[in-house]
Structure formats: C-alpha cells, structure tokens
Amino acid sequence: GAGVSQSPRYKVAKRGQDVALRCDPISGHVSLFWYQQALGQGPEFLTYFQNEAQLDKSGLPSDRFFAERPEGSVSTLKIQRTQQEDSAVYLCASSFSGLDEQYFGPGTRLTVT
Amino acid sequence: GQQLNQSPQSMFIQEGEDVSMNCTSSSIFNTWLWYKQDPGEGPVLLIALYKAGELTSNGRLTAQFGITRKDSFLNISASIPSDVGIYFCAGRGAAGNKLTFGGGTRVLVKP
Numbered sequence: 001g002a003g004v005s006q007s008p009r010y011k012v013a014k015r016g017q018d019v020a021l022r023c024d025p026i027s028g029h030v031s032l033f034w035y036q037q038a039l040g041q042g043p044e045f046l047t048y049f050q051n052e053a054q055l056d057k058s059g060l061p062s063d064r065f066f067a068e069r070p071e072g073s074v075s076t077l078k079i080q081r082t083q084q085e086d087s088a089v090y091l092c093a094s095s096f097s098g099l100d101e102q103y104f105g106p107g108t109r110l111t112v113t
Numbered sequence: 114g115q116q117l118n119q120s121p122q123s124m125f126i127q128e129g130e131d132v133s134m135n136c137t138s139s140s141i142f143n144t145w146l147w148y149k150q151d152p153g154e155g156p157v158l159l160i161a162l163y164k165a166g167e168l169t170s171n172g173r174l175t176a177q178f179g180i181t182r183k184d185s186f187l188n189i190s191a192s193i194p195s196d197v198g199i200y201f202c203a204g205r206g207a208a209g210n211k212l213t214f215g216g217g218t219r220v221l222v223k224p
Binding site for chain 1: 146148157203212214
C-alpha cells in the first residue's frame with residue numbers, strides 16, 4: 001500500500017512569510033508525528049496526534065509553530081513569520097497505534113531566505 | 114537536545130566487511146528502532162526491538178536491545194555498496210510515544 005506522503009517536497013520562503021506543510025499518513029494509522037531535522041543531525045520531535053487529538057506538542061520550538069489534524073487523517077504543520085533558523089527538513093511519521101513502529105515520509109525541505 | 118550518543122559518527126566500509134555501530138543513552142528506553150536514511154529521503158525502518166536482551170535479524174542486519182535498556186547495537190554483515198547511507202538509532206521511553214534519535218552514523222565506501 002501507499003506510504004506516508006508529504007507535500008511540497010521543497011519550499012523556499014522569504015523571512016517573515018507563513019508556510020503550510022502537509023502530511024498524508026498511511027491509511028488506518030491512528031498516530032501521526034512531526035519531526036524537525038536540521039542539516040547533519042538526527043530528527044527531533046515536534047508534536048504528536050492520536051486521531052484528531054494533539055496529545056503532545058512539547059517539541060514545538062515557539063508559538064509560531066502550529067499543527068492540526070482536524071479529521072484524524074491528513075495533518076498540516078504551519079509556521080508563521082518564518083525565520084532563518086526554521087530552515088530544516090520537516091518529517092512526518094505515522095504508526096498504527098502509537099506504540100509500534102513509526103513509518104516516515106520523504107520530508108519537506110524548508111529553506112528560509 | 115538529543116539524549117542518544119551514537120558511535121562511530123562515520124565509518125568507511127569495503128565490500129564484504131562486517132560493520133558495527135552502537136547507541137547509548139543516559140535514560141532507559143522501552144523500544145529501540147534502527148533506521149537508514151538516504152540523501153533526500155525520509156528514514157526507512159530497518160529493525161524494531163521491544164524487549165531487553167532481544168536479538169533480532171533482518172537479512173544481513175542484526176540488532177540487539179541492551180540488558181540495561183540504555184543501549185543498542187546494529188551489525189551489518191558482508192557489506193555491499195548500497196549499505197552506504199546514514200543509520201540512526203531511536204529510542205522510545207515510558208513517558209510517551211515520541212522517538213528520541215541519535216546523531217547518526219555515516220557509512221561511506223572506502224576510496
């Protein structure tokens with residue numbers, strides 16, 4: 001079956017612009033995660049959903065970051081007033097229950113100029 | 114910041130060699146996962162470990178969940194060119210479902 005998909009794959013934003021990144025999880029997966037991966041480093045947790053409920057947003061770096069999953073399927077990560085330090089790859093992962101394996105999408109590479 | 118120490122940071126392999134990498138933590142984890150990431154792609158799951166002491170194989174890959182629950186290692190036997198990439202360990206603690214990743218081991222081909 002289809003894996004996790006993310007769009008766009010690449011996004012260039014000017015400093016101060018708002019961006020929206022989309023994630024389509026594997027069908028039937030209850031849990032959805034967002035991670036941020038800086039160049040040359042491992043992914044770092046941002047936020048976690050179980051169905052439409054955002055159960056953990058402890059990793060969001062500032063109140064400029066906002067995530068939603070209104071119908072418990074597709075999720076959107078929104079970054080307001082982008083800054084250069086927001087440049088990174090944003091990875092989405094889904095899992096069937098949250099306690100089992102997480103499967104990752106290809107990521108969205110965000111470059112803020 | 115990241116809590117997992119992964120070593121080595123990079124290594125060169127020659128086709129046919131066995132390679133080994135490990136991950137240590139100051140915290141206990143209930144699950145250890147190993148992923149491989151190729152340039153421009155997301156991490157791909159290789160092996161998942163759920164019990165302390167568990168030894169699991171997936172083809173030429175073998176991974177173990179340390180008895181103390183604070184470490185894990187990954188072995189690749191008889192390496193081939195497509196083993197080149199970045200390998201990440203990831204742990205999941207008791208407090209939640211999020212994964213904590215190591216800094217990665219970059220596997221490169223010997224010139």
